[in-house]
Every structure is written in C-alpha cells, then in structure tokens.
Amino acid sequence: MFDKWKARLTAAKQNKNNKQNQDNNKTLIEGESDYIEQNDFEGQHVFTKEDVNNEAADDIENKKPYAKAQDDAISENLMDNLIKLRQEFGQSADLTIREFTVGKFKAAVITIEGMVNKLMVGENILKPLNQFNTDGLDINESFKFIRDNIFAATEQDQLSVMTEVMSLIMSGFAVLMFDGIPAAIAVGVQGFSFRGISEPLSESVLLGSREGFVEAVRINVSMIRRRIKSPKLRFESYFIGEQSKTNVYLCYMDGAVAPQVLKSIRDKLKTINMDSVIESGYIQPFFEQKPLSLFSTVGTTERPDTVCGKVMEGRVAVLVDGTPFALIIPHLFVENFQTIDDYTSRPYYATLIRILKYISFFASIFLPGIYVAIGTFHQEMLPDNLLYNIAKAEMNTPLTLLEEALLIHIVFEIVKEAGLRLPKPIGQAVSIVGGLVLGDTAVSSGFIGAPMVIIVALSAITGFVIPKLNEPIVAIRFISIIAGGYMGIFGVMVIMSMMWCNICAMNSNGIIYTTPVSPFGKTFWQDVAARIGWKSLSKRNLVIQKLPGSEISDD
Amino acid sequence: MASKNCITAGQMYVLLFISRIMLELTYSLETDPLQGGWDYILITAAGIILTAIAALPLLWLLKRRQGMGIIGSAEYEYRWLGISIAAIYGIFFVYQAIRSVGRFDFFVTTILSPNSSYLTFSILIVLAAVYAVFMGLEGLARTAGIVLVLMTVSILTVTLALIPQYDLYAIRPPISGTPEDYMQSLFTAFSWTPEIAAIAILAPKVKGRLNKGFFIWMGAILLTVSLIIFVPLAVMGEFGANKMFPFYIASTIARLGSIERIDALMVGFWVTGMFVKISMYMMLVTMCFEKIFGKKHRTAIIIITAIIIAGVGMLFSSTIKSVYAPQLQIIEQISTIAVILVLPAIVLLGTFKKKRNVKKHE
Numbered sequence: 074m075f076d077k078w079k080a081r082l083t084a085a086k087q088n089k090n091n092k093q094n095q096d097n098n099k100t101l102i103e104g105e106s107d108y109i110e111q112n113d114f115e116g117q118h119v120f121t122k123e124d125v126n127n128e129a130a131d132d133i134e135n136k137k138p139y140a141k142a143q144d145d146a147i148s149e150n151l152m153d154n155l156i157k158l159r160q161e162f163g164q165s166a167d168l169t170i171r172e173f174t175v176g177k178f179k180a181a182v183i184t185i186e187g188m189v190n191k192l193m194v195g196e197n198i199l200k201p202l203n204q205f206n207t208d209g210l211d212i213n214e215s216f217k218f219i220r221d222n223i224f225a226a227t228e229q230d231q232l233s234v235m236t237e238v239m240s241l242i243m244s245g246f247a248v249l250m251f252d253g254i255p256a257a258i259a260v261g262v263q264g265f266s267f268r269g270i271s272e273p274l275s276e277s278v279l280l281g282s283r284e285g286f287v288e289a290v291r292i293n294v295s296m297i298r299r300r301i302k303s304p305k306l307r308f309e310s311y312f313i314g315e316q317s318k319t320n321v322y323l324c325y326m327d328g329a330v331a332p333q334v335l336k337s338i339r340d341k342l343k344t345i346n347m348d349s350v351i352e353s354g355y356i357q358p359f360f361e362q363k364p365l366s367l368f369s370t371v372g373t374t375e376r377p378d379t380v381c382g383k384v385m386e387g388r389v390a391v392l393v394d395g396t397p398f399a400l401i402i403p404h405l406f407v408e409n410f411q412t413i414d415d416y417t418s419r420p421y422y423a424t425l426i427r428i429l430k431y432i433s434f435f436a437s438i439f440l441p442g443i444y445v446a447i448g449t450f451h452q453e454m455l456p457d458n459l460l461y462n463i464a465k466a467e468m469n470t471p472l473t474l475l476e477e478a479l480l481i482h483i484v485f486e487i488v489k490e491a492g493l494r495l496p497k498p499i500g501q502a503v504s505i506v507g508g509l510v511l512g513d514t515a516v517s518s519g520f521i522g523a524p525m526v527i528i529v530a531l532s533a534i535t536g537f538v539i540p541k542l543n544e545p546i547v548a549i550r551f552i553s554i555i556a557g558g559y560m561g562i563f564g565v566m567v568i569m570s571m572m573w574c575n576i577c578a579m580n581s582n583g584i585i586y587t588t589p590v591s592p593f594g595k596t597f598w599q600d601v602a603a604r605i606g607w608k609s610l611s612k613r614n615l616v617i618q619k620l621p622g623s624e625i626s627d628d
Numbered sequence: 629m630a631s632k633n634c635i636t637a638g639q640m641y642v643l644l645f646i647s648r649i650m651l652e653l654t655y656s657l658e659t660d661p662l663q664g665g666w667d668y669i670l671i672t673a674a675g676i677i678l679t680a681i682a683a684l685p686l687l688w689l690l691k692r693r694q695g696m697g698i699i700g701s702a703e704y705e706y707r708w709l710g711i712s713i714a715a716i717y718g719i720f721f722v723y724q725a726i727r728s729v730g731r732f733d734f735f736v737t738t739i740l741s742p743n744s745s746y747l748t749f750s751i752l753i754v755l756a757a758v759y760a761v762f763m764g765l766e767g768l769a770r771t772a773g774i775v776l777v778l779m780t781v782s783i784l785t786v787t788l789a790l791i792p793q794y795d796l797y798a799i800r801p802p803i804s805g806t807p808e809d810y811m812q813s814l815f816t817a818f819s820w821t822p823e824i825a826a827i828a829i830l831a832p833k834v835k836g837r838l839n840k841g842f843f844i845w846m847g848a849i850l851l852t853v854s855l856i857i858f859v860p861l862a863v864m865g866e867f868g869a870n871k872m873f874p875f876y877i878a879s880t881i882a883r884l885g886s887i888e889r890i891d892a893l894m895v896g897f898w899v900t901g902m903f904v905k906i907s908m909y910m911m912l913v914t915m916c917f918e919k920i921f922g923k924k925h926r927t928a929i930i931i932i933t934a935i936i937i938a939g940v941g942m943l944f945s946s947t948i949k950s951v952y953a954p955q956l957q958i959i960e961q962i963s964t965i966a967v968i969l970v971l972p973a974i975v976l977l978g979t980f981k982k983k984r985n986v987k988k989h990e
C-alpha cells in the first residue's frame with residue numbers, strides 16, 4: 074500500500090520539480106500554505122495547490138483516505154499535535170497516547186486500543202527507542218536515523234498530515250511523533266482479533282476447500298493470493314464511507330478482465346456516497362443495472378476458491394472489510410446453479426446434479442401455483458385415482474386450495490425466519506414445532522389437506538437446493554400461487570413469462586445476464602446444461618467478455 | 629460498453645416465428661371454405677410462399693437502405709411520408725394486437741377456463757406485455773429464445789404422442805373444392821403472415837443478414853404450419869376439420885405417461901407464446917408512434933396503446949362471430965397487403981427516384 078503512495082508522491086514531486094524549473098520564483102504561492110505538505114524539513118518536496126489538484130485527478134483521493142484534506146499538516150510542536158488528536162477523538166477511551174523521551178527529545182506513540190499487538194509495540198518500537206543513543210545528533214538527524222534504521226517492521230511510512238495519522242492509527246498502525254519534527258512515522262503493528270478461518274456456513278461443499286472468508290479483509294486478500302501466485306493478480310484498495318472509511322478491495326486478473334468492465338466498476342465505486350459501509354450488501358445495489366429487479370446481477374460468495382475461479386474468468390471481486398461476503402461482477406444467471414462441487418465431482422454426476430437444480434428451481438417457484446391451478450381449474454389433467462385422493466383430502470377442509478397454499482406458505486416462511494434468527498438450539502426447537510407439530514396437527518384436524526403439505530414441503534426443499542436464489546423464489550412463488558388460484562395455468566404461465574422477460578432483460582456490466590442460454594453459445598453444452606470433463610474444460614480458456622451477446626469490444 | 633440496443637437477425641426471426649405459429653395454434657376452420665383436408669394444407673403452404681414473394685420489394689428496400697427501415701427510408705425521401713408510414717404501420721400493429729388478444733381471449737375462455745371473464749384475460753396479458761415493453765426489445769428477444777423451446781416441445785409432444793393414431797386416409801383428398809374456394813383460402817392464407825411488416829420496422833435495430841434469415845424463417849413457418857394443420861386432420865379426419873381449434877382438440881387426445889390430458893399444459897406453453905406476440909406488437913406500436921410523437925412520450929404511448937388493446941380486444945372475443953367476422957377478415961387481408969407489399973413498393977420506387985435526382989444534380 075505504501076509503495077503505491079510513495080510512487081504517487083514521487084510522481085507528484087517530479088511534476089513539482091518540473092514546474093519549479095519553469096518558474097523558480099513560484100515555489101510557494103502566498104495564500105496556498107493550506108495545501109502544503111510539510112515534508113520539506115529535509116528539503117524533500119513541497120506540495121502546492123496544483124500538485125494536490127493533480128493528485129485528485131489521478132484518483133488518489135480514492136486510494137488514500139483523507140488525502141483531500143491537506144489543510145492539517147503535522148505541527149512541529151508535539152503538544153499541539155496531541156491536543157489536536159485528543160480534540161478529534163473527543164473522550165474516546167480507545168485512543169492511547171504514550172509519551173516518553175528518546176534521549177533528550179520528547180516523543181509519543183499513538184495507537185488505538187485493541188487494534189495493535191501490544192507485544193509488537195513494546196518489542197519493535199518502544200524497546201529500540203529506549204536503547205537509542207541521541208548523543209551528538211540533532212533532532213532532524215535522530216529522526217532520520219530512527220526512521221531508516223530502528224524499527225523492525227515491514228510496513229512503515231512517513232506521514233505529514235494529521236488526517237493520515239488518524240486514518241492509520243484506526244487501521245492498526247502505531248504512529249510515532251517527535252517534538253520539533255513536522256512529520257510522523259507510522260509502523261504496521263496490527264494485532265486486532267478476528268474470527269478464525271472456518272468452513273463457510275452458506276456454501277458448504279463435499280469435495281472442496283474448507284476455508285471461508287473472514288471479516289478481516291487483509292486475511293481474505295491473502296487467502297486469494299495464496300491460491301493464485303501470479304503477478305497478474307491485482308488488488309486495488311479503496312476507502313468507502315464518509316464516516317466508516319471502510320477498506321474495499323477490487324480483485325482481478327490483469328489480462329483476463331476487460332478494461333471496460335474494470336473501469337465501469339471503478340466508476341461505480343466512486344459514485345458510492347454513504348456514511349458507512351458495514352456489509353458488502355450495502356454497496357451491492359450500486360453495481361446492479363436494475364436494482365429493483367427480483368434477481369441480482371452481482372454474485373456473492375464467502376469462498377476464496379470461488380473468487381479465484383471467477384477472477385480467472387475475467388470477473389472482478391469486491392472484498393469489503395468487516396464481512397466475509399465478497400461480491401462478484403459480472404454475474405450470470407446460470408452461476409446461481411454452479412458450485413465448487415460441480416467441478417470436483419465427476420462430470421456425469423455434476424451434470425445430473427445441475428439438471429436436478431434446474432428442475433428444483435422451477436418446481437420451487439411454480440409447483441404450488443401449478444397445483445393450485447390444476448386443482449382449481451384443470452382437474453382433468455390428473456389421473457383418476459390421484460384426483461380422487463386429492464378431492465377426498467380437500468373435501469374436509471374449510472379453505473380453498475388458494476387460501477390453503479397461501480396460508481401454509483406464510484406459516485412456513487415465518488417458521489423459517491424464526492428458526493434462522495433464534496439461537497441455534499431454540500431455532501431447532503422452533504423448526505420441529507413448526508414443521509412436525511403444526512403440519513401434522515393441521516392435517517389431522519382437517520384444517521388443511523395432506524396433499525398441500527406435500528406440495529409445500531416439496532417446494533421448500535427444492536428451494537433450498539439453490540440458496541442463492543432464495544429471495545426471488547419466495548417472492549415469485551407467492552405471486553404464482555395467487556395467479557394460479559385466480560387464472561389457472563394461464564395465470565401461472567403469464568407470471569413465468571414475465572419472470573423470464575425480467576431475467577432476459579438484465580445486463581451485468583455489459584454481459585447479458587442469461588448468456589449462454591439466450592443468446593445461445595456452445596458454453597451452454599460445456600458448463601451449463603452439462604459439465605464436461607476438465608480435460609476439455611481446461612482447453613476452452615473462457616473469459617466472460619467472450620460469451621455470446623457480450624457488449625464489450627475487444628479493443 | 630454502452631448497450632447497442634439491438635438484436636440479431638436470428639432473434640428477430642424467432643420473435644416473428646413465435647408470433648406466426650401462435651396464430652396457427654389457435655386457428656379456426658370455421659370460416660375456411662375448404663374446411664381442412666389436403667387442400668387446406670397445400671393452400672396454406674402456397675399462401676406462405678406467395679407471402680414470401682410479396683415481401684421481396686420490402687427486402688430489396690431494406691437492402692438498399694440498410695439500417696434505416698421503412699420509416700427511416702420514407703423519412704429520407706420526405707419527412708411527411710415517414711410520419712405517414714409510421715402512423716399507418718402503428719395503426720396496423722394496434723389492429724393486429726387487438727385481433728391477437730381477441731382471438732386468444734376467445735380461445736382461452738372457450739377452451740381453458742370457460743367460466744372466466746374476457747376482461748381478466750385481456751387485462752392480464754396486456755399488463756404483462758406492457759411490462760415486457762418497458763423491459764426492452766433485447767429482453768423480449770431473448771425471452772423469445774426460451775419460449776421457442778417451450779413451443780417446440782409442446783408441438784412435438786402432441787405430434788409424437790399421437791403417432792399411433794395417425795390415419796392418412798382420414799384426410800380429405802385434394803382438389804375437392806371449387807376455384808372460388810381456393811382463391812378465398814389463398815387470400816386468407818396470404819394475410820396470415822402480417823409479421824413481415826414487423827421486419828420493416830425492426831430492421832434498424834437488427835444486426836446480421838436479414839435476407840438469408842428471411843427465407844429460413846419462411847421455410848420454418850411452412851414446415852411448422854403444415855405440421856400443425858396435418859396432425860389434427862390425420863388423427864381426427866373430418867371430425868377434426870369441423871372443430872374450432874383442431875390442434876388443441878388433438879392435444880386433448882394425446883396422453884403423456886400417467887397424465888390423463890396434456891392440453892392444459894400445452895395451452896400453458898402457448899400462453900408464453902402469446903405473451904411474446906402481444907409484447908412484440910406493443911413494442912412495434914411504440915416504435916412507430918415514437919417516430920411521430922417523440923421519445924419523451926414513450927410511457928404515454930405504451931399506456932394508451934395498452935388500454936386500447938385490452939379494451940377493444942375484449943370486444944372482439946365474446947363470440948366466434950365477432951372473432952371471425954367477414955368484414956374483419958377483409959380489413960385484415962387488405963391492410964396486410966398494404967403494409968407488406970404496397971407501401972414498401974412505394975418507398976422503394978421513391979429511392980430510385982431520389983437516386984435519379986441526385987445523379988441529375990451531379
């Protein structure tokens with residue numbers, strides 16, 4: 074991270090030098106002292122308003138939190154700096170300032186409680202400083218020596234503005250300030266605690282990695298890097314959220330991702346204007362073409378192996394600090410049916426499972442609606458004995474098929490929600506009460522027919538086969554039940570047509586959401602309807618922008 | 629990376645194919661003088677071939693003025709001509725949409741849900757079509773690709789399920805009508821492919837080779853329509869010919885495993901086809917009237933068109949007489965000839981005249 078900043082600072086410095094060559098008399102323009110970055114105690118470089126503007130144009134404001142505010146240069150007076158920090162943080166209990174002396178010079182280490190490893194602060198910062206002998210050195214020489222030779226840390230940088238100081242201490246750095254020096258040294262000693270890497274609960278697999286993302290974004294970055302040891306794998310860091318300054322990473326493979334896609338995602342990221350970004354779901358709608366659609370054109374995963382697979386195909390992953398869910402863009406409709414297991418199982422089995430998933434998707438949405446439609450309007454479709462059994466079961470219930478279907482689905486959704494939110498042991502009890510006790514007694518008391526319970530159970534189970542589509546499935550299921558109850562098969566099919574139209578009209582950053590089904594491409598046979606073997610699959614070298622109907626040009 | 633807002637020639641022909649097939653699936657022989665038999669199959673086939681020939685001026689025009697369509701070409705000659713052409717085509721598509729809604733309403737309320745009201749069906753299908761128009765042409769064209777699969781499955785299922793019951797001797801032998809009967813049937817069949825007019829409007833939004841696709845499309849229609857007429861006649865003979873919706877009646881006889889009747893399922897698939905058809909016509913109406921009133925009135929155009937189609941379509945769906953009134957047939961035949969043959973020919977002649985004038989000035 075620091076390397077990039079330094080490169081930009083160097084570039085800015087070169088610009089500045091060029092400018093200075095043109096007009097040596099205009100090193101500092103009166104009235105522009107607000108924009109001065111005071112790194113020049115060693116005569117290094119001086120920033121003018123122009124440089125700041127140049128950097129802004131260079132997107133540095135997205136890379137570097139608070140970089141816009143250049144009006145808060147670090148003072149030479151240590152006390153002033155500490156007062157300013159205390160004022161900014163108010164009475165926040167987690168701000169820790171340790172004042173001490175290094176030889177004859179006053180100094181202070183500023184950290185945030187819980188964000189740093191105290192042992193590392195002691196061993197790598199305080200202990201060497203206590204042992205440092207400043208005899209014969211002035212403050213500038215001491216500072217330079219300490220900066221270049223003392224600390225045993227891989228992450229270290231010199232800071233010149235207070236906003237940078239605040240940003241870095243809140244990211245787990247220890248910042249060292251000296252009285253008489255208008256600069257600070259930031260040392261990476263992050264040591265906050267986070268949840269250990271474990272199997273992702275929402276995406277369990279049979280034959281695959283047991284690693285899932287955690288809440289610390291840097292750990293997630295390392296998990297991806299560990300899987301793709303290529304210099305072409307790139308991470309771009311951004312800070313989103315006016316208050317939260319949440320660290321967001323874009324992850325992509327240089328050469329595989331289409332520049333237009335990358336630019337589009339960067340542009341959208343810049344349009345996000347929120348106070349806080351707590352979850353990836355907060356920023357997800359900003360990447361969607363139709364945010365009001367039932368289906369999402371942004372994929373989510375908490376599996377690093379899935380992210381790796383996707384970025385290799387030219388997609389971009391968005392990792393947000395504080396959540397284990399990464400966003401994948403562009404995202405296709407058929408990807409909702411794909412799991413890592415599909416690629417680790419044998420092709421014939423993966424194909425079979427895929428087909429079952431497609432059937433499950435339609436059954437989950439339309440089975441209750443079709444049942445209600447057939448039972449209400451088209452009884453002639455059923456074999457005589459089945460019709461007789463259904464009629465017998467429904468004869469004793471006080472509700473119509475439509476009412477029964479709606480009621481039992483509402484109850485089911487309530488039970489599901491209750492089981493999900495409650496603590497696990499109680500949640501299981503709720504599921505048992507809801508599923509077994511309620512269902513059984515409702516049938517035996519003649520409140521609902523047994524066939525309807527079977528239909529609801531089937532549609533619920535089939536819905537769980539594609540958990541990524543749970544939200545649209547539930548919504549459309551209710552609509553199709555109502556349509557089937559009032560209009561029969563006609564109503565259900567109209568709803569199905571509208572659903573297809575909605576899905577087909579969507580576009581995920583220039584990639585058609587329904588490709589390669591419609592528009593049709595040979596990938597349909599390779600990795601959608603079927604899953605061919607790896608020997609063949611590895612030959613195709615698929616990148617997403619090459620799929621049929623892509624609006625992304627090759628140039 | 630901006631949306632090109634266009635569809636491929638293949639997608640357009642899939643849209644048009646579904647529209648044409650929907651007409652055939654819900655056709656009635658009530659008003660046909662030949663009343664089924666080999667004659668009917670042959671005359672329908674001849675009608676399709678004749679329609680293909682009649683569309684040649686249009687294809688020539690679209691080739692001369694690539695990417696312009698008939699409205700753009702006419703506008704290029706004279707602005708008033710472009711506006712007039714847009715208005716005529718717009719009204720024609722409104723009429724076609726009304727007829728389609730009326731026919732399908734009649735079909736559904738007669739066959740599928742006799743106790744349901746026409747109003748409900750009209751409103752629901754038109755609302756769904758409005759939704760599709762807002763989703764855009766590309767979305768509709770892609771949906772058509774999926775609907776094509778459903779339609780093909782439904783037609784093949786009925787066709788294959790009935791194979792054991794085919795009896796070719798049940799079909800009335802050819803040349804059993806009078807010359808007047810043949811002429812009338814041919815005239816009717818000629819007007820049964822109004823989708824050609826849609827090519828004239830959609831052309832500017834289509835990438836790919838229109839002409840090559842046109843003949844493949846006509847060939848596919850010829851085969852499918854012949855199959856749809858043949859199956860009920862081969863299974864039911866004269867009985868099938870006298871029924872209002874022969875292919876549907878044939879589907880009621882077909883059995884699939886333990887499912888006693890598959891007709892409701894088949895009609896369910898056809899509903900998706902009707903959705904595509906009505907949506908396509910509404911889209912075309914919007915495209916035509918947008919040329920006249922401007923894009924800023926798009927929403928108003930869609931809503932007004934939807935109200936007209938749902939309201940008037942319902943009036944045409946109450947009885948067989950209102951659906952197949954002879955006056956309506958004549959209006960349909962004349963208007964179809966006008967939009968697929970006469971108007972394109974006039975604009976085509978205009979392009980030659982313009983070229984001559986340009987040469988003179990040079």
